[in-house]
Amino acid sequence: MKRYFLEVAYKGTNYHGWQIQENAGSVQDTLQRALSKILRRPIQVMGSGRTDTGVHALQQFAHFDIDELGASSDFLKRVNAVLPSDIGILDVREVAPDAHARFDATWRSYRYVIGLRKDPFEDGLVWRCFYELDVPQMNEAANLLLRFDDFESFSRVKTEATHFRCKIKSAKWEQKPNHLIFHITANRFLRGMVRAIVGTLVLVGRGRMTLEEFEGIIKAKRRVEAGSSAPPQGLFLSEVLYPVHIFV
Amino acid sequence: MKRYFLEVAYKGTNYHGWQIQENAGSVQDTLQRALSKILRRPIQVMGSGRTDTGVHALQQFAHFDIDELGASSDFLKRVNAVLPSDIGILDVREVAPDAHARFDATWRSYRYVIGLRKDPFEDGLVWRCFYELDVPQMNEAANLLLRFDDFESFSRVKTEATHFRCKIKSAKWEQKPNHLIFHITANRFLRGMVRAIVGTLVLVGRGRMTLEEFEGIIKAKRRVEAGSSAPPQGLFLSEVLYPVHIFV
Incomplete structure (x- = not known):
């Protein structure tokens, strides 16, 4: 199992914040659905932190685990094609297996x-x-x-x-x-x-x-x-x- | 009667172009309603040209006639407050009575x-x-x-x-x-x-x-x-x- 960091940007206008909520579309949920679709297994992501309804991110990070991601350029192209136009994945990179998007963030x-x-x-x-x-x-x-x-x-x-x-x-x-x-x-x-x-x-x-x-x-x-x-x-x-x- | 030029900017996403059309919201129509409301009489505007559905303007001009506009800063504040957030009036200035937003535009x-x-x-x-x-x-x-x-x-x-x-x-x-x-x-x-x-x-x-x-x-x-x-x-x-x- 490998761990990857996603660098994400989003316009928050149409989302009920980052965090998954019942009966409301969130960035995290939209992201997980897109990843699960293209990677063909259930994917959960952990963000560096939450943002509220209507708040935007120029740079947010989230980690997720998978056996093998394959070529990152190919992955980026596919996931951005599936995601709506107001969420973009800017980069993906492998991190240490115990790296944590929330707990390791320093500033x-x-x-x-x-x-x-x-x-x-x-x-x-x-x-x-x-x-x-x-x-x-x-x-x-x-x-x-x-x-x-x-x-x-x-x-x-x-x-x-x-x-x-x-x-x-x-x-x-x-x-x-x-x-x-x-x-x-x-x-x-x-x-x-x-x-x-x-x-x-x-x-x-x-x-x-x-x-x-x-x-x-x-x-x-x-x-x-x-x-x-x-x-x-x-x-x-x-x-x-x-x-x-x-x-x- | 005095003639004024409006300098207008708009995000065209939510409009069926500049020109007034039946059964569809246009920038011209939205502008005329806002002007008519704050100037308390029916106002018609003539644009420098049309833009199609979904097309934007960083700088468009339109002329209209009225007896007296009053202080331009006050007018700008009031008209921008009435207009929706995707249309803005950047400036207003008096022009010659026969100046024409469409026919006088050179480039x-x-x-x-x-x-x-x-x-x-x-x-x-x-x-x-x-x-x-x-x-x-x-x-x-x-x-x-x-x-x-x-x-x-x-x-x-x-x-x-x-x-x-x-x-x-x-x-x-x-x-x-x-x-x-x-x-x-x-x-x-x-x-x-x-x-x-x-x-x-x-x-x-x-x-x-x-x-x-x-x-x-x-x-x-x-x-x-x-x-x-x-x-x-x-x-x-x-x-x-x-x-x-x-x-x-």
């Missing part, structure tokens, strides 16, 4: 895209925001995140998480002519965390919340303190990093 | 985008092409277009056109890492012309047609000689130029 990065101007080609891919936003102030607040290691205030209340500790490596807003992009990298993310952080940082950018209040929210460790979540369509899982030793 | 440019790699975010925005294409040969053929001035071979058979003369200024394929983009500029285009040209140039690129055969098709002036049309989703009206004297 995960998300980006959140705010659209400052109406663009007919970006529907479902940005949060169209009409507020005047103070970007330097939002970056001051984003910097405060790096000083803390418990983010219960930005976690969904219903969660399977046993603790709320995350090591945030970087968190920064990038100003572009027609977009404002939030980049955040951490060792792990809690459910709904990026969208809750973005929603709260936008309150800071609108002048509705001071830096002291933002810091107080982090310290409070209660979700109810933070701002409402930014909508899912602006969120992209953008990069997942692994240690090189997992690759054979 | 029109289209681009046609071929996708060389599956990209989940490009659905409906490229023609996903699996052929090996000889791009230099396709550019040789594209160059031949500049030597002729009658393109009946690339016109739809059912047409209201009284003649088939077009002055093609430039026609060129651009090779990008994951895309092949055809840029073409002419004083006018016949119905279905760009898609028929692209479909035939792809035959050249696949080695199914020689340069001599391609030239013979242009000379034949019969649509049946050319290759089948490339699908609409890769086509974008990209630029329309006007002489400066029409602007007040």
Whole structure:
């Protein structure tokens, strides 16, 4: 039995998130069906993490096991032909038999895209925001995140998480002519965390919340303190990093 | 009465083209409804030209008349809020009372985008092409277009056109890492012309047609000689130029 890592990208608009759910189409389920079809046996995949309904991935990884995959270029061609147009497999590579897409991931990065101007080609891919936003102030607040290691205030209340500790490596807003992009990298993310952080940082950018209040929210460790979540369509899982030793 | 030019962009996926049709949603109709709603009187618009079902526009122009529009920034905000997310008004400006979006346009440019790699975010925005294409040969053929001035071979058979003369200024394929983009500029285009040209140039690129055969098709002036049309989703009206004297 060999283990393979799939590098996957998807537009999340038409899916109820990554994770398989009853009575709702998920990316994981669509992927498993396509793999099972072309490999002619039941295939299960384990993703690096979940994404919510409507959230996209520029780079997601998932592992699965099979005796022998054959030529990877041939496999990629066949699986992409079977998959719908909004899911693409970018690459496949063999990994160590005990490599794990979720547990071995060391850093995960998300980006959140705010659209400052109406663009007919970006529907479902940005949060169209009409507020005047103070970007330097939002970056001051984003910097405060790096000083803390418990983010219960930005976690969904219903969660399977046993603790709320995350090591945030970087968190920064990038100003572009027609977009404002939030980049955040951490060792792990809690459910709904990026969208809750973005929603709260936008309150800071609108002048509705001071830096002291933002810091107080982090310290409070209660979700109810933070701002409402930014909508899912602006969120992209953008990069997942692994240690090189997992690759054979 | 004042005349205004609207600069419009739209994703054509959900529309039956620009032109108003019975029993089918068009961009023109959607635009007229939005304008009539916010300006509180029946507004009709005249576009620079038609685009077919599923074809997009990065820059289309249309004129309409009204006594007084008021502040353009306020107008843009209101009309974009009423329009659906796949149509955007980029700008509005007053023009001479006899300026005409269709008859005054001097050059029109289209681009046609071929996708060389599956990209989940490009659905409906490229023609996903699996052929090996000889791009230099396709550019040789594209160059031949500049030597002729009658393109009946690339016109739809059912047409209201009284003649088939077009002055093609430039026609060129651009090779990008994951895309092949055809840029073409002419004083006018016949119905279905760009898609028929692209479909035939792809035959050249696949080695199914020689340069001599391609030239013979242009000379034949019969649509049946050319290759089948490339699908609409890769086509974008990209630029329309006007002489400066029409602007007040």
